Amino acid sequence: MVAVIDSGDISELLAFRSGRQGRDSYTSVAWRSHEWKGAKFHLALLVDEEGDVRWLGRAQGRKRVSDRERRVDISEIYEVGGPSLEQIRRLLPERHKQGLQYGILSEAVGEAVTRALLTFHPSESDTIRRLGRQEFFRQEPGERGRRLNEQRDATGLLLEIGEVGREALRDMSAPTPAQPSFLAGLSNRSASEENLINYDIGRFPGMTEVGSAHVDWRIFQSNNRRMFIMNANMEPLETTLGTDVIYYNEFRQSFVLLQYKRLVRESGQTKGAWYRPDKNIWAELERMAKVDELCGNVADGEFRLHGKACWVKLCDSDARVENSQDLVKGMYLAREYFEELLATLKGPRKGPRLGYDNVPRHINNTTFIQLVKDGWIGTRGTATRQLEDIVREVLQNRRVLVLGASMP
Known part of the structure; x- marks a missing residue:
């Protein structure tokens, strides 16, 4: 699953947390509960003020912060420095272009966006696939x-x-x-x-x-x-x-x-x-x-x-x-x-x-x-x-x- 998130410029926040904790950081944003349902993991495309996919992360819906809003935690953030959303849109099949919007993407659009993203960052294929994986650890019985x-x-x-x-x-x-x-x-x-x-x-x-x-x-x-x-x-x-x-x-x-x-x-x-x-x-x-x-x-x-x-x-x-x-x-x-x-x-x-x-x-x-x-x-x-x-x-x-x- 893939989600597109308007994060703005979070570079200072990430630098501050990395300096203090020495590890990958996370940010948290509030969404309408009907816009972000469930607690599944998603590959998060974090878009800055210029419309560029500047970071990738791993997003998960968490506890509600009010009757109508839910917190979404974004962890394991990697800076990739582009491409822009429009560059990704151009690589999508015609039937999926309108589906590229902020929020959780449909499964078909998400897969198409992931393929397009890999053309810009082929060396990050393992990271991109891993961030969108639903389950990291399955304990042996x-x-x-x-x-x-x-x-x-x-x-x-x-x-x-x-x-x-x-x-x-x-x-x-x-x-x-x-x-x-x-x-x-x-x-x-x-x-x-x-x-x-x-x-x-x-x-x-x-x-x-x-x-x-x-x-x-x-x-x-x-x-x-x-x-x-x-x-x-x-x-x-x-x-x-x-x-x-x-x-x-x-x-x-x-x-x-x-x-x-x-x-x-x-x-x-x-x-x-x-x-x-x-x-x-x-x-x-x-x-x-x-x-x-x-x-x-x-x-x-x-x-x-x-x-x-x-x-x-x-x-x-x-x-x-x-x-x-x-x-x-x-x-x-x-x-x-x-x-x-x-x-x-x-x-x-x-x-x-x-x-x-x-x-x-x-x-x-x-x-x-x-x-x-x-x-x-x-x-x-x-x-x-x-x-x-x-x-x-x-x-x-x-x-x-x-x-x-x-x-x-």
Whole structure:
């Protein structure tokens, strides 16, 4: 689907947002509700004051701003600098010329406009096709799909913390049965394995050579930021016991360990999404406490609001994700707080049960990212040797590992 939008000159707005956020930006415009129906994605042709298609983007109808108006979000904006609408119109079949107007185009006119646009920008064919695609990310069913989704979410989280941005995740290909990790499904355009990676890996001795583990790694780079990300697992994804995320900041010698726990949707009396601990949880919490003890008692380094490593993310790994860049909504809980909630929050059968309806406070994606990014939480003075020991411990306990290291 294609939409033509009179955006005017938004170059200053885009430059301001890009400078502040270091990523593709979006603008929002209001439309009459009858003019923009539904929440489908559209290839957006953004027309400036001169009548030129100066930018391309991805538009989606969002919430209503009044009884008659709806907000339309335009994201992933690329500057292309032309052609004009009239130049495009001249290339259309006669029967479609009158259909080229502002707003959502009919399917036939949209296809004709896309073909005409490709004659002006043949090198952007992949981008043009992708911006108009309805669905970016289709999760594979079953346990393996859930693990891949957790790896995808963890990778996006690490890229956001490291201020690289999640744009590289757009190019994720559809998972295949042979794909051993999320990183294995990313195109070579998204991240590199160039010769410099050998230098980066050398800073973390032994981590990429864990005995019998399957390991994939990539280097992501943007805006003078550099992030080394590794996926590792000892066994096939569908047989592992969970997903751990480790973020290590080389400059601050700080790390955070995040363990994914799954909210399961229930019906009947307990309707909603809930976390109920299994028999392994107490051993896992004991290991996490040892990690905090190992790395949380160092006095050297920057001040922290919370100076321990271990956190838990409660989330629905089956939740629908429309875009491969999106993070899964979740509740972030420090280990001690998580233990307290397990001891105090009970379900109808008196067993521990945690969910949005009864957890009184939690940290969301945005706040967690900002706290880690700014160094307000996490250990201080952590040596890479300690980190290597923790990596081995995670893998020996049959967990999937997503490791991110932020480098100068």
